[in-house]
Amino acid sequence: MTAKSQKHWSGDVRALLRVGKGFRLSKVDPAATPAYGRSKKHAADDLIAGSDELDELQERLYAQSRMPADEGQEPPSVLLVLQAMDTAGKGGIIRHVVGSVDPQGVELAAFKKPTPEELEHDFLWRIEKRLPAPGMIGVFDRSHYEDVLIGRVRELAPADEIERRYGAINDFEKKLTDSGTRIVKVMLHISPDEQKARLMERLERPDKHWKYNPGDVDERELWPAYMDAYQTVFERTSTDWAPWYVVPANRKWYARLAVQHLLLNTLEELDPQWPPADYDVAAEKERLAAT
Amino acid sequence: MTAKSQKHWSGDVRALLRVGKGFRLSKVDPAATPAYGRSKKHAADDLIAGSDELDELQERLYAQSRMPADEGQEPPSVLLVLQAMDTAGKGGIIRHVVGSVDPQGVELAAFKKPTPEELEHDFLWRIEKRLPAPGMIGVFDRSHYEDVLIGRVRELAPADEIERRYGAINDFEKKLTDSGTRIVKVMLHISPDEQKARLMERLERPDKHWKYNPGDVDERELWPAYMDAYQTVFERTSTDWAPWYVVPANRKWYARLAVQHLLLNTLEELDPQWPPADYDVAAEKERLAAT
Numbered sequence: 001m002t003a004k005s006q007k008h009w010s011g012d013v014r015a016l017l018r019v020g021k022g023f024r025l026s027k028v029d030p031a032a033t034p035a036y037g038r039s040k041k042h043a044a045d046d047l048i049a050g051s052d053e054l055d056e057l058q059e060r061l062y063a064q065s066r067m068p069a070d071e072g073q074e075p076p077s078v079l080l081v082l083q084a085m086d087t088a089g090k091g092g093i094i095r096h097v098v099g100s101v102d103p104q105g106v107e108l109a110a111f112k113k114p115t116p117e118e119l120e121h122d123f124l125w126r127i128e129k130r131l132p133a134p135g136m137i138g139v140f141d142r143s144h145y146e147d148v149l150i151g152r153v154r155e156l157a158p159a160d161e162i163e164r165r166y167g168a169i170n171d172f173e174k175k176l177t178d179s180g181t182r183i184v185k186v187m188l189h190i191s192p193d194e195q196k197a198r199l200m201e202r203l204e205r206p207d208k209h210w211k212y213n214p215g216d217v218d219e220r221e222l223w224p225a226y227m228d229a230y231q232t233v234f235e236r237t238s239t240d241w242a243p244w245y246v247v248p249a250n251r252k253w254y255a256r257l258a259v260q261h262l263l264l265n266t267l268e269e270l271d272p273q274w275p276p277a278d279y280d281v282a283a284e285k286e287r288l289a290a291t
Numbered sequence: 292m293t294a295k296s297q298k299h300w301s302g303d304v305r306a307l308l309r310v311g312k313g314f315r316l317s318k319v320d321p322a323a324t325p326a327y328g329r330s331k332k333h334a335a336d337d338l339i340a341g342s343d344e345l346d347e348l349q350e351r352l353y354a355q356s357r358m359p360a361d362e363g364q365e366p367p368s369v370l371l372v373l374q375a376m377d378t379a380g381k382g383g384i385i386r387h388v389v390g391s392v393d394p395q396g397v398e399l400a401a402f403k404k405p406t407p408e409e410l411e412h413d414f415l416w417r418i419e420k421r422l423p424a425p426g427m428i429g430v431f432d433r434s435h436y437e438d439v440l441i442g443r444v445r446e447l448a449p450a451d452e453i454e455r456r457y458g459a460i461n462d463f464e465k466k467l468t469d470s471g472t473r474i475v476k477v478m479l480h481i482s483p484d485e486q487k488a489r490l491m492e493r494l495e496r497p498d499k500h501w502k503y504n505p506g507d508v509d510e511r512e513l514w515p516a517y518m519d520a521y522q523t524v525f526e527r528t529s530t531d532w533a534p535w536y537v538v539p540a541n542r543k544w545y546a547r548l549a550v551q552h553l554l555l556n557t558l559e560e561l562d563p564q565w566p567p568a569d570y571d572v573a574a575e576k577e578r579l580a581a582t
Contacts, residue, residue, distance in 0.1 A: 104385055200576065200579060203572055209565070209567065209572065212575070277501075281500065
């Protein structure tokens, strides 16, 4: 990892935030800023530096997809999966991290409560329809993981169906990875107190009232059940091909920098190249000059 | 129009660029910078100032759509239609103007050569499927106008069918406007020489080779035919409810500022408001505090 914007990081963000064997969500401090060696006042500058790198890597990824890939292989794409409790900052990640690259290279999908039509199909049906095309950066604002999170906590499906889904997710993500999509799964982790402060701010500011939903308070009662459901998700679906990253998110500036670096590292590994011309450059210069 | 970023404009951009009676495309200087009183070196700062305003207006538009609109009326949306000859800068508008707002409030649709399935349907079939949802800013990178531009120039449909389409477009856009969508139709106007220089740059820079297509040179031969087709489009489809704007685009910095202002003026007219709470704010504060 040689990114310029990497220089203020004391370690490999991916290694530090990755959910591995023995991971316990309850041991993660949502207010921590692992591996970032600077304070909040430098975060904005560092985010901009990272944005410039991300911008070029995204354009290369897109450009590369315009040429044929190896036999049986799609040109690569990236899929960022965002999961979190309400107010944890998914929207801010989309706006400030993803929003810094060319929107023509991004495909956003926000998954709300399933429609009656969606409920008639397998839970992955609506997900498959929103996968990023080759060369694109896809972003899932919520995802198929809702079906084993709220699905489990609110008992929206029978226990054996919930159980079946972990395996189905792993198979699905494996197939996706094999066909060229790099999956970056992120849980933004805030504390209940931080959520309370953020909800209170929505109640105190008239320009934020529309973001508040009385149901959010009811959902807070279920916090421990959600944390248990996340812990199970991590144990069952943090795989070699699609690991989870838990990003401490009480400090929004840290969470944005960290997710930006997870994306940067993923793209650097893909190392997309400007495709060579599939036409005769010298001949085209002559033709063009003659017009 | 009281926008802060408006202060360096000597006139109403919309009035100046709007296609009205007696408009002749051939009289428009693609290198002009109408109504903008400053030089290129200030353009970047002015674009940023405008971005901040656009950002807030977009968020208000989105927020407003979360509350019910008047009976039989959808909450408003905005649709920016971009048409231009190759290299005129549609991509730059999307990246630098539209890309400055929250991507969660934007729906992009790029219309390429129709698929066989699309060709089996009326030309508006694929268009209707990509209209922006209420509260969103939709952007069409090419549009239904291709069906009366390349469609006419390359004779992709019988003459009477092309003829029918102008009226069909006007009816379609009227219905759309009546149901709450503000349509902003922009043609980015460059000169043939400017296009030549831009294509040559793509041939000279290996990181731009992928953007060059030998067909672009063939299309240049048809320049006068395209200009005629645009002139006819303007005469037949610049309506009171959905007028065309022709934006001189030889200077990219001017075109971006001008389109930004067309969007700003449209949103200022809509004047979207933060929706009031549809719950008891004081009671919610108490409930939240008790958690």
